[in-house]
Amino acid sequence: MYAYFMSETIIAPSVLAADFSCFADAAAEIDASGAEWVHLDVMDGRFVPNLTFGPKLAADLRKHSRGIFDVHLMTVEPGALVPAFAEAGADYITFHIEAAIHAHRVLTQIRELGKKAGISLVPSTPVSHIEELLPFADLVLVMTVNPGFGGQTLIGECLEKVRALKRLREQKNLSFLISVDGGINAETAPIAREAGVDVLVAGSAFFNAQDKKALVRRLKGL
Numbered sequence: 001m002y003a004y005f006m007s008e009t010i011i012a013p014s015v016l017a018a019d020f021s022c023f024a025d026a027a028a029e030i031d032a033s034g035a036e037w038v039h040l041d042v043m044d045g046r047f048v049p050n051l052t053f054g055p056k057l058a059a060d061l062r063k064h065s066r067g068i069f070d071v072h073l074m075t076v077e078p079g080a081l082v083p084a085f086a087e088a089g090a091d092y093i094t095f096h097i098e099a100a101i102h103a104h105r106v107l108t109q110i111r112e113l114g115k116k117a118g119i120s121l122v123p124s125t126p127v128s129h130i131e132e133l134l135p136f137a138d139l140v141l142v143m144t145v146n147p148g149f150g151g152q153t154l155i156g157e158c159l160e161k162v163r164a165l166k167r168l169r170e171q172k173n174l175s176f177l178i179s180v181d182g183g184i185n186a187e188t189a190p191i192a193r194e195a196g197v198d199v200l201v202a203g204s205a206f207f208n209a210q211d212k213k214a215l216v217r218r219l220k221g222l
């Protein structure tokens, strides 16, 4: 089934906003909330000015979660980390076009390891920079903040890229998923859904919510 026939928006809580001393608890909260994916933000202190975790966290967390592991590499030379995250149990591995000269090679590398391949754009990168890559991608992650930190405000203009990607997907008869990341909460989710996203990443909104089940339903528009 093509992605754009799917009716329910997938929710991907980001453990970036969790308490880093209790990742297994965060995974359990995500499972219990009705969210389908677990978003893992990997930062190297070079591509972005922040550091998080590596493949060992993904491998250890795998045992504590039923969710789809959505790894978001915010790292230079992303291809170097792909085998380790594939081995750790990632389902989707997404990297930044701004970090990869040979992005087609990296997408192919991910697929050859049996994983879904994603490509991401920071707010200043236009969709045209990835147009040739779309047939080789299973997911496009549109950043709606500058990556590096949680808790920032969504840049509404970036949602125009979601509309452009939807048009291209239809024109080219492709089936990649469209995800947005940054500043998603109960107030901004409706405009993102209206633009046509398939996946909503939410960090602070999810972990700050008292009733996570209710938040997930609101994010989905149910």
Ligand code: DX5
Pocket (backbone or CB within 6 Å): 014, 016, 017, 039, 041, 072, 145, 146, 147, 148, 149, 150, 151, 152, 181, 182, 183, 184, 201, 202, 203, 204, 205
């Ligand atoms: C930002 C990360 C996001 C982050 C989103 O660099 O890629 O996934 O966790 O956090 P919120 O939802 O708080 O904007």
Ligand code: ZN
Pocket (backbone or CB within 6 Å): 014, 039, 040, 041, 072, 181, 201
């Ligand atoms: Zn992310």
